[in-house]
Amino acid sequence: MKLLIVDSQPMIRNGLKAMLECSEENFEVFESGNIIEAISIIRKENPDLVLVDIELGGKSGLDLIKEGKRILRNCKYIILAEYISEMEFLQAEEYGVDGYILKEAYGDEILYAVKCILRGKKYYDSGIISHSRNNKAIKLFNQLTEREKEIVVELAKGLSNKEIGQNLLISESTVKKHVSNILTKLNLSHRCQVIHFIYAANIIRN
Template sequence: MKIVIVDDHPLVRRGLAAVISMQPNVQFAGEAKNQREALMVLEETQPDLVLLDLKLGDESGLDIIKASRRKGFSGKFILLTSSASREDFLKAEEAGVDGYVLKEALPEELLYAIQLVSKGRKYYDPTILENKLREDAGSLTDELTPKEREVLIELGQGACNREIAAKLFISEFTVKKHVSQILAKLRLTDRTQAALYANAIGLAKYEPTTTV
């Protein structure tokens, strides 16, 4: 997987390059500090994924996404930003970003985002996701059946399918069907996001058990 980094700070570019270079099957393909350089690098290297800063001095990373799409670039974009504002996130969604990662994230989180996006999934920083879920909660949860709500609560508490089946007196196959319906109705990609959702809206409270 070829990755290009676009950021207006040289130290940030070097740090990101060092992080991604530790991963197998990942190639650091190039870097840029502004829109002009970015479009040139993307055209020359045709990377699979671009790590892109939201604010590049007086320019916006979102303009790079739009301009590259007009030129036929089909790679994926992960936006790196210090902004957790709803307005910036909605603009990024509208621009079609594949990932939204806060710059305060740990290297492991960024690598996880890269892996997820490379497989065709979306990745949103947990802080952004929780804010988004709280705002969307009302209308979406109304679509769930009573049994689906019960399953969602159990997901939020970290239960696996077998545990959910035993507690709700249903089969594991039925649990899987409910989980699939929950993800579709809540517009989520996996059970981890469903668990975050349940906790974010107060439907569940995950308290990990500790062993001595």
């Protein structure tokens, strides 16, 4: 099996390469520090799996994944990250990423993730799994119109319909209709649940 490690930090690349090459799987491991070089390796070597940092010296690892999937459809990808935002997670899922690992993970956990993914399974690091749980909530939130999202922000402040109307320069009755639509779209029954929903999903942070 051929693996490619893409990370802008040589120390991390070298450490991962040494660990993977010493495993019993007889991996052939390539490494790259940037997207251009990584794309060249993907074209030439046809790796089975790419471990890619989400941050590549000011570039996004997601750009590499998108292009890599176009070149080699069956190649699998693991994202390495210190942190992954909700939007990055959703985009990664859209691109068909197979696994997520925190950079602070131990070597045996990384090796286990690699083995799982090469067997056709997905792998979510326990430190990133919360984003998966929030996935549905974020999708529901993104179904709201821009005006409804504005009202959600105002609801998060604990404002009444009248106060929201004054802030957004719309009538109280219009706010009431929007709130009703928001509750329906988010599958909620009370405006107080909206506040819990958006903070629990990290859509708006305290």
